[in-house]
Amino acid sequence: MITSKLIMEEQPKFLADLAKIIAIPSVRSEAKSHAPFGLGPRQVLSEVVQLARQYDFKYEVVNDAMAYVQWGDDNDNYFGIVGHLDVVGAGDNWTSDPFTLRQRGDYLYARGILDNKGPSIACLYALKILKDQGYLPKKTIRIIFGSDEESGSNDIPLYLAKEKAPQFGFTPDCKFPVVYGERGIVNYEIFTPINEDQVSEITGDQAPDHVPDELKIMINQESYVAKGKRSPTNAPELGVNAITVLTQQILAQDLVHGELKDYFTWLDQALRDKHYGEGLGLEFSDPASGRLIVTPYFLQKSDAGWTLKIAMRYPVTYTESQVTEQLKKAVFSGSQIKIIRSMPSVMHDPNSPEIQILSQVYEDLTKLDGTPVTTTGATYARSMPNIVAFGPSFPGQKGIAHKEDEWMKIDDLMLNLTIYLNAIFKLAIEGGE
Missing domain, CATH: 3.30.70.360 (Alpha-Beta Plaits)
Known part of the structure; x- marks a missing residue:
């Protein structure tokens, strides 16, 4: 059984690995050889596969556009999590270096801490914790990391040119509870x-x-x-x-x-x-x-x-x-x-079994209403088939991304990790067949 105590014990290692990803200024720039969206976005993909190697997962960089970390052997039928490691420009008026993860009180500050490096690496760390505890997936799990979400999601077609889409999955790049439709x-x-x-x-x-x-x-x-x-x-x-x-x-x-x-x-x-x-x-x-x-x-x-x-x-x-x-x-x-x-808008059936599982996980861990919702935002759910948005912002948290001093509460980031860990467990380990 994975307890909250065990997850909290992993927090220092998780934040140290997240800081390595935060440190790369992965803002889109001029295309280079083997770097279609610039050197920063390509470098951050290399860094995340280094983490995958350390955690002993399978990994691959696809067309220099997206990287995946995989647990399981079926490359065609998998549960997917699709986050992004590119960020918008930092701009001015930060009170600390935007590409250095800083803690001030109960808050973490950095470009990408919320959108979307923090939640994406939380998903990867959730996978690591499950694996370290000896669980085995009934369904292959693949975490896919993008490098061009902020500039139009041109990385998705490059990925789909070589790889099949997930059978179902989520992107941790919007809000809670689960988002079944985007305007x-x-x-x-x-x-x-x-x-x-x-x-x-x-x-x-x-x-x-x-x-x-x-x-x-x-x-x-x-x-x-x-x-x-x-x-x-x-x-x-x-x-x-x-x-x-x-x-x-x-x-x-x-x-x-x-x-x-x-x-x-x-x-x-x-x-x-x-x-x-x-x-x-x-x-x-x-x-x-x-x-x-x-x-x-x-x-x-x-x-x-x-x-x-x-x-x-x-x-x-x-x-x-x-x-x-x-x-x-x-x-x-x-x-x-x-x-x-x-x-165009995108809609999924809010009553589908997978969406209902995500809703139940959210309700169980937060004691908040998990009724599926829609959003004004635009996520990978518009470009990657069979994907819905799920987190990371909680009700009442709005307008944080793309601004100076982008922040996330430490407790919220760790709750993200806990929610994503349980979602992976329910959808791909306990009930993956």
Whole structure:
């Protein structure tokens, strides 16, 4: 019997091995030979197979894109756990080195501690503990580590070109309880041709993964700064968007005129603090997945006009075409719309035996409601067949990833390890046949 005491005794070794993975800045960069997503993402795969070798598991790096650690001999029929070891850029304003695992009080800090190195290595360590205790799997277990989840999951096709997909499994890269459905995601580029010379180029960190928190702009030779608060694009209500702070500031001070003023007025009325589509006539919702979410994440001026990029997460019972058709009616006059990212929703049967087992494990260990849920996020479950999301964040924990001082409570990380250990035991050791 594996007790909580035994798991806690393993904590120092687990954190030491996790620190080796954290130390590699596995941010996507220029492709190199045998490193399709850059040297950092490829190096972290090499490091994780070093751990597999130490733990005496089978392992392989597939097409330099994903690595797997395997317990069992059946390469075609296996239970899979699919995590990722790539991370988003650290950014500024950290209080410690983002690639050094630090403990302060009851918390761990590092880039990737939550998203997704900590939970992924917790799954590997759960496998190690089970093996060390003398258990044998009835079903082959394979933990698959990705290196491009944060930049579009282009590692999955490279893996599936050589390997079969899991028969069932989970990704520890979302939230608890088990997630049976993920909303559709569509990003739009909206170009509006406005010829004017009142404003210069906007500078600041604008990327699809987060709400921009500081932008600078020159208007009629004067410099202006708009400061907000960063949050993930799937939780804009937790942040303050510097784009809409900027539009509000420009209008309040009457800094621009003519058609450009009309454009900023539209931006302000359509998007400021209207996270659920109400400014665009997109108040779509359903009982299973809640309300549509809108996040502007990029605004830029060129000689030809203005480019706005927005991310939408729409409920599972709606379609991308419904969202697009309504957006066309709501944009500023003369604007052109282009879809630049498209991820249809994914749904699994919440009553399937495997999902029910995951729910029961979660309930037994946390005493919380394990009813399966949906998410606004995007995980490997959209790209890898037969995968659902399961953890690592607990109810009430939101908006931690992709920010400075990314954190995870030590107790929560160890509870993750315990939940994943028991899920592996129930699905592949006790009931794997």
